[in-house]
Amino acid sequence: MKGYLTRLGIRTKLVALFVAIKVVPMLLLALLAWQGVTRLGREVSDRSSRMAGSMRDTVGELSDVMAKESVRALDLKSRELIERLTTDTALAVAEFLKARDNDVLLAAALEPTAADFERFLRNRTRALVVPGKWVLSGDGKSWMQETKQTTRSETIEPDNPENKLDFNYRPPDLSSLREERPLYHEMTFVDLDGLERVKVSATGLLSRELRNVAQKRNTYACAETYFEDLKRLLPGEIYVSDVIGPYVRSHYYGPVTPEAAEQAKVPFAPGKEAYSGRENPLGKRFQGIIRWATPAVRNGKTIGYVTLALNHDHVMSFTDNLMPTEARYTPIPDASNGNYAFMWDYRDRNIAHPRHQSIIGFNPKTGDYETPWLEASIYKGWKQSGKSLRKYLEIVPAFDHQSREKKPSVELIKEGIRGLDGRYLNFAPQCQGWYDLTKQGGSGSFAILWSGVWKLTTAATIPYFTGKYGKTPRGFGYVTIGANVDEFHKAATLTKALLDTRVNVYSTQMKQTANDTHDMIFSSMSKTAWSLAGMTTLMIVLVILIAVWLANMLTGRVTMLSGGLQKIEQGDLSFRIGKTSDDEMGLLADSINRMADSVQSSFTHLEGARQRAEEANRLKSVFLASMSHELRTPLNGILGFSELLKLDLQDAEQRSFAETIHSSSEHLLNLLNDLLDLAKIEAGRMELKPVPTELKSLLVTVTAVHRAHAERKGLVLTELYAPDLPATLLCDPTRLVQILNNLLNNAVKFTAQGSIKLSVECLDHALRFAVSDTGIGISKDQQQRIFDKFHQADNFLTSEHTGTGLGLALAREFVTLMGGEMGIESEPGKGASFFFIVPNQ
Amino acid sequence: MSKRALIVDDTELNRKLAIAILRREGWEAEQVACGKAALALLREDCNFDIVLLDIRMPDMSGEEVCSTLRADPRTATIPLIAYTAHALEDELQGFRDIGFNEVLVKPTNVEAMRAALAKVLALPGRPEEQG
Numbered sequence: 008m009k010g011y012l013t014r015l016g017i018r019t020k021l022v023a024l025f026v027a028i029k030v031v032p033m034l035l036l037a038l039l040a041w042q043g044v045t046r047l048g049r050e051v052s053d054r055s056s057r058m059a060g061s062m063r064d065t066v067g068e069l070s071d072v073m074a075k076e077s078v079r080a081l082d083l084k085s086r087e088l089i090e091r092l093t094t095d096t097a098l099a100v101a102e103f104l105k106a107r108d109n110d111v112l113l114a115a116a117l118e119p120t121a122a123d124f125e126r127f128l129r130n131r132t133r134a135l136v137v138p139g140k141w142v143l144s145g146d147g148k149s150w151m152q153e154t155k156q157t158t159r160s161e162t163i164e165p166d167n168p169e170n171k172l173d174f175n176y177r178p179p180d181l182s183s184l185r186e187e188r189p190l191y192h193e194m195t196f197v198d199l200d201g202l203e204r205v206k207v208s209a210t211g212l213l214s215r216e217l218r219n220v221a222q223k224r225n226t227y228a229c230a231e232t233y234f235e236d237l238k239r240l241l242p243g244e245i246y247v248s249d250v251i252g253p254y255v256r257s258h259y260y261g262p263v264t265p266e267a268a269e270q271a272k273v274p275f276a277p278g279k280e281a282y283s284g285r286e287n288p289l290g291k292r293f294q295g296i297i298r299w300a301t302p303a304v305r306n307g308k309t310i311g312y313v314t315l316a317l318n319h320d321h322v323m324s325f326t327d328n329l330m331p332t333e334a335r336y337t338p339i340p341d342a343s344n345g346n347y348a349f350m351w352d353y354r355d356r357n358i359a360h361p362r363h364q365s366i367i368g369f370n371p372k373t374g375d376y377e378t379p380w381l382e383a384s385i386y387k388g389w390k391q392s393g394k395s396l397r398k399y400l401e402i403v404p405a406f407d408h409q410s411r412e413k414k415p416s417v418e419l420i421k422e423g424i425r426g427l428d429g430r431y432l433n434f435a436p437q438c439q440g441w442y443d444l445t446k447q448g449g450s451g452s453f454a455i456l457w458s459g460v461w462k463l464t465t466a467a468t469i470p471y472f473t474g475k476y477g478k479t480p481r482g483f484g485y486v487t488i489g490a491n492v493d494e495f496h497k498a499a500t501l502t503k504a505l506l507d508t509r510v511n512v513y514s515t516q517m518k519q520t521a522n523d524t525h526d527m528i529f530s531s532m533s534k535t536a537w538s539l540a541g542m543t544t545l546m547i548v549l550v551i552l553i554a555v556w557l558a559n560m561l562t563g564r565v566t567m568l569s570g571g572l573q574k575i576e577q578g579d580l581s582f583r584i585g586k587t588s589d590d591e592m593g594l595l596a597d598s599i600n601r602m603a604d605s606v607q608s609s610f611t612h613l614e615g616a617r618q619r620a621e622e623a624n625r626l627k628s629v630f631l632a633s634m635s636h637e638l639r640t641p642l643n644g645i646l647g648f649s650e651l652l653k654l655d656l657q658d659a660e661q662r663s664f665a666e667t668i669h670s671s672s673e674h675l676l677n678l679l680n681d682l683l684d685l686a687k688i689e690a691g692r693m694e695l696k697p698v699p700t701e702l703k704s705l706l707v708t709v710t711a712v713h714r715a716h717a718e719r720k721g722l723v724l725t726e727l728y729a730p731d732l733p734a735t736l737l738c739d740p741t742r743l744v745q746i747l748n749n750l751l752n753n754a755v756k757f758t759a760q761g762s763i764k765l766s767v768e769c770l771d772h773a774l775r776f777a778v779s780d781t782g783i784g785i786s787k788d789q790q791q792r793i794f795d796k797f798h799q800a801d802n803f804l805t806s807e808h809t810g811t812g813l814g815l816a817l818a819r820e821f822v823t824l825m826g827g828e829m830g831i832e833s834e835p836g837k838g839a840s841f842f843f844i845v846p847n848q
Numbered sequence: 849m850s851k852r853a854l855i856v857d858d859t860e861l862n863r864k865l866a867i868a869i870l871r872r873e874g875w876e877a878e879q880v881a882c883g884k885a886a887l888a889l890l891r892e893d894c895n896f897d898i899v900l901l902d903i904r905m906p907d908m909s910g911e912e913v914c915s916t917l918r919a920d921p922r923t924a925t926i927p928l929i930a931y932t933a934h935a936l937e938d939e940l941q942g943f944r945d946i947g948f949n950e951v952l953v954k955p956t957n958v959e960a961m962r963a964a965l966a967k968v969l970a971l972p973g974r975p976e977e978q979g
Contacts, residue, residue: 632934636904639933640859643955647865650957651872676955 017565018558025554030547037543044535048528055524059517066510074503078496082463085495086452089331089488090465094450096348097467097486100325104471104483107317108245110190111299115313119196119303124207128194133321134185136328138339141288143277147265150288180336181328192296192316195220196303199311201234212294213316227316228253229374233298237312242304247474250319250358252295254368254377256423257281261343263290280423281364284327284340293363295319323359326350331490345460345491350469352484353476355405355429355442367426378419379428386416405430406439411456441466441487448480454492461492564592572599580607624690631686638679645672681813688820695739695824702736702767703728709744710765713751717763720755727766736774736847742821743845749814750778750841758782761838770844773827777842784835793831794819818843851969852895855879856886856913857902857931862954866900866931869961883908887916894923898968900931900952903943911946918947927968931956 015023110131117123140153163176189209196205201221208215218225221234228251236246257263257280258273268275282290300314326348330337340347340361350359356367356379370377378396381389385407389399406429413434419425429438437455441464444451450467457464464487471483493500564587571584583603584596645668652665687693710726717724736743747765754763761781768775785793794815822829822843833839853875855866863879870877875897880886884907890899899917903910910930917923930943933954940951949971952964 636933639954640862643933644861644865646955646957647869651865651868654958655872672955 016562018555018562021558021561022551022554025550025557029550029554033543033546033550037539040539041536044532044539048532052521052525052528056518056521059514059521063510063514063517066513067507070503070506070510074499074506077499077502081496081499082492085490085492086463086465089463089490090450090452090467092329092331093348093452093465093467093486093488096325096329096488097450097469100322100350100469100486101471101483103321103325104247104469104473107190107247107297107299107315108473111245111301111313111315112243114194114315115301115303117313119205119311119313121205121207124194124196124205128189128191128207128209131190132187133190135188135320135324136181136184136338137186138288139184141339143264149262149264150285181338184338188318188320190318190321192318193314194316195314197234197237197300197312197314199238199309204311210318212318213296223374226374227251227296228369228371230369230371231298233300233314237300237302237314240300240302240309240312242302242307242309244301245473246298246300247476248296248298250295250297250322250352250356250367252293252319252366252368253371254366254424254426255281255291255293255363257283257287257290257362257364257425258421258423259283259287260362260420260425261286263287281362283363284342284361286341286343286362288339290363293319293323293366293368295323295358295366295368297322319358322350326359326486326488327361329488331488332494345458345462345489346494348486348488350484350486351429351441353479353481354484355438357427357429358484360427362425364423364425365427367428377426378424379426379431380419380424381416381431382433383414383416385431385433386419400431403431406442407433409433409436409439411436437464440464441485445481445485448482450485457489462489463492463495464489561592564588568592568595568599571596575599575603575606580610627686628690628692631683635679635683638675642672642676642679645669646676678813681817684817685813685820688817688824693820693824695742695821697737697739699735700738700740700743701734702732703734705740705744706747706765706767709747709751713748713755713763716752717755720758721760722755722758723762724751724755725762725764727764729767729769731769732767733769733774733847736845738825738845739821742825746818746821746843747776747778749818750776753814753841754778754780754782754839758838769847772848773844773846775842775844777840779838779840781838784837785831785833785839786835790831790833794829815841851875851897853877854886854889854896854899855931856881856883856899856905856910858882858905859902862902862931865956866961869956869958872958873962873965882906883910883913886913890917890923890926891920894926896926898927898929898965900929901948903930903932903934911943914943914947927971929964929968 114124114127117127141150142153143149144151161178165171165174192210192212193206193208195203195207197220198204201219203217203220206215206217213227214225220226220231223229223232226232230251231248233246233248240246258271259267259280261267263275263277263280263283263286265275277287277289278291280287280290282288282292296316296319298314298316300312302309303311303313327340328336328338329348331346331348342361347361348359349357349365352358357365358367360366365380367379368377369375375397385403388403389396392399409432411434415434429435429441432438435457437453437457440453440455444453444466445468448468448470450465452463452465455462455464466485466487468481468485469483476483567587568584571582574582580603583600586593586596586600649665649669649672653662653669656662656665684693706726706728710724714724751763751765758780759782763781764777764779766775766777766779768777819829822845825845827843827845829841829843831839831841851874853866853870855863855870855877857863857866857879858881860881863881867877867879878889878896880889883905886899886901890896901910901913905913910932914928914930917926917928927950928948930940930948930951931954932939932943932951934940940953943951950964950968952960
């Protein structure tokens with residue numbers, strides 16, 4: 008890697024450097040910026056959508072809470088209002104009944120004559136709402152008024168602007184529909200035997216005949232038994248009857264229409280079915296009476312009884328026209344919408360209902376109560392018992408486990424009998440609730456699920472306690488009002504729906520805004536990213552271009568410089584670099600040129616010196632060669648003839664002279680040879696001729712000569728060779744012999760007594776030759792100089808030792824040439840050991 | 849019959865020494881003082897067992913004489929010993945390369961002369977032994 012880096016050119020490195028210090032940070036910056044923008048965008052987007060969500064949730068929750076609270080508040084308020092309406096109605100009924108007490112007491116004081124009775128009755132009228140004429144609608148599914156009600160619907164604005172806020176005008180209620188009707192059907196005077204003596208009939212409902220009312224069959228619907236009660240009345244006491252009237256049947260429980268008739272499998276005859284308010288406005292009405300009676304007393308004696316038969320329509324009117332809704336009143340009750348009022352007597356028998364088939368009535372044939380609408384099991388039990396209904400019901404507990412789970416008797420429905428007696432209406436648990444509310448004469452409300460709708464139902468005791476009605480705290484009976492709970496909080500529900508719509512719109516808008524924000528942020532982010540990327544790319548390209556340009560400029564000049572240097576290096580010393588600038592590069596070019604100048608001049612000088620040195624060397628060699636030659640010629644004569652003399656002279660003294668001449672000239676010859684060798688080495692012309700040499704025989708030859716010399720001096724020459732000595736050594740044998748000769752010669756020469764040892768050791772790829780002696784030894788500072796040329800031991804001149812002084816120097820030069828080294832180990836007086844190591848390849 | 853040797857050397861001393869040694873060794877020895885004389889003599893009479901030829905001579909060098917002799921068929925096989933004071937190794941090898949059979953370096957001694965003579969006489973294909 009390092010190698011690869013060092014091989015890269017400066018241009019590449021510069022570009023890489025620029026990229027590293029410029030492009031990388033730029034990319035990092037761009038990356039950081041992008042990350043920042045991305046994070047910001049995400050954050051803003053997340054937060055805005057979270058905010059939108061939480062606002063939507065909050066507003067939604069708020070609207071829920073508001074709606075819930077409003078519903079609750081409105082429900083409570085409505086309950087309060089309806090309860091009040093109920094009690095007010097009950098009170099009004101009681102007041103109305105109480106007024107009848109006064110009527111009867113007043114009537115009792117009248118002379119029992121038809122004229123007085125007529126006069127009495129004439130003023131006893133009360134307005135009733137007349138429902139008008141009704142016809143079946145075109146589709147035959149409902150009833151409608153034949154002539155449209157012309158209700159004045161004008162509105163009235165406040166004259167005084169200060170009353171403008173919430174000025175709420177309401178036109179007169181039902182006033183146009185009211186008609187005065189007689190309060191009483193009839194007024195009679197009954198003598199002490201039960202015979203009607205005077206009878207004034209105001210309506211014609213009851214018989215105009217004067218009858219014996221002691222006989223039940225002579226009474227209304229053959230059901231009245233009041234004469235028995237009259238006989239027990241004390242003066243001033245008042246008798247008030249139950250509601251008495253013939254029961255009206257209906258085969259319908261809902262609008263009487265041809266379709267419903269088909270389902271009920273009866274002929275469509277609305278006139279023959281019970282009146283049911285808006286469900287059947289043409290039906291037969293329940294025509295009831297309540298009879299008041301009191302003794303007519305003259306002079307402390309009861310002379311007879313005055314009776315007044317109240318038209319029950321007046322009692323029913325208190326609930327018939329009541330609407331527990333904003334409408335407040337209705338011209339015709341409608342049971343199907345769930346908002347209606349009933350009245351029940353003190354025995355929980357229905358006495359006022361929009362559906363007249365629900366009102367308990369009598370069977371005029373038997374003069375007994377008509378069968379009420381029984382719960383299926385009671386009806387079954389009754390039928391199985393074989394008893395009369397009255398007898399059977401005596402043993403049936405009232406309000407026996409009333410529950411919506413129970414079912415009404417189907418058989419009675421088929422007969423069209425649906426009179427409501429709360430005590431046996433066990434599939435309608437609210438009956439028991441009403442009983443509970445009124446059993447102590449009180450009032451109240453509860454919620455029931457009826458016909459699949461939650462309704463508020465109220466009950467309020469009618470506080471009328473005259474006659475038998477005073478026997479229980481329940482008085483005359485009670486008023487109940489049923490109201491759709493939904494109606495109460497309709498405003499809140501509407502508000503809630505409105506709020507929900509607004510919340511939905513708002514949250515959609517918020518979502519849209521959040522989406523828009525998100526889109527905007529991301530499009531902006533993407534724009535930023537693109538421009539960032541674009542700018543970064545542009546800058547990177549610019550930076551790289553600048554880097555390449557700079558690098559080119561620099562390397563161009565460097566290349567020029569290096570090219571110049573190369574030319575100079577290759578020998579064109581006269582080449583000079585052209586100067587292109589005055590900057591550092593220019594200075595460098597100047598320096599190179601100056602260097603070239605100086606190199607050129609040095610070269611010129613050197614060349615001269617070299618040539619002179621070569622010439623001197625050549626001359627030296629020539630001189631040496633001719634010196635050698637010239638010296639050898641006389642030496643030849645001296646050596647040759649002195650040898651011949653030595654050999655041929657008989658005279659010992661003369662022969663010793665010749666020997667002296669001979670050895671002196673031999674010494675001279677050795678000196679000459681050594682000088683020539685040294686000269687050759689110094690001239691670098693000495694070349695070794697390595698050949699495989701038999702080491703053992705070489706050593707034998709060398710030691711033979713020196714052993715002879717040593718023994719002549721009384722010395723011992725020992726040889727110690729390593730056992731693993733190689734057989735052959737690649738070396739120049741002549742020079743190896745020369746070295747060994749020198750060392751052995753010196754050893755013998757400088758050793759007076761003792762021994763000389765030649766050893767050869769094997770080293771790692773080398774041989775170590777050593778020549779040791781027991782001679783005078785060599786001091787440390789002598790050792791420094793012993794290999795110098797022409798050096799000899801100090802005692803050279805004073806001893807018999809002779810030498811050229813070149814031997815050791817030559818030997819060391821040869822060892823060096825062989826690639827080895829030479830050294831000495833010695834102490835004065837303890838002998839010396841010369842060694843040399845030559846490689847053994 | 850004793851061997852014949854011819855000594856060619858411009859230096860009288862050298863000639864005298866060589867003759868002294870050779871004669872002491874039982875050789876017949878003749879001498880000439882220059883290369884031309886040697887060539888002239890050898891063209892007439894090449895019946896020498898050995899010729900000691902000095903290298904550095906005034907008229908012509910020993911190398912020239914050697915080359916001339918080797919070029920002439922009559923003298924081409926005469927045993928030639930370079931008798932020279934040139935003692936440098938490379939010089940000695942050079943003599944052998946141009947046709948000398950042996951080199952005898954000055955200063956010489958009896959031993960060296962004997963060795964050189966023995967070496968040359970031991971050479972194969974000498975004319976005497978052939979004829």
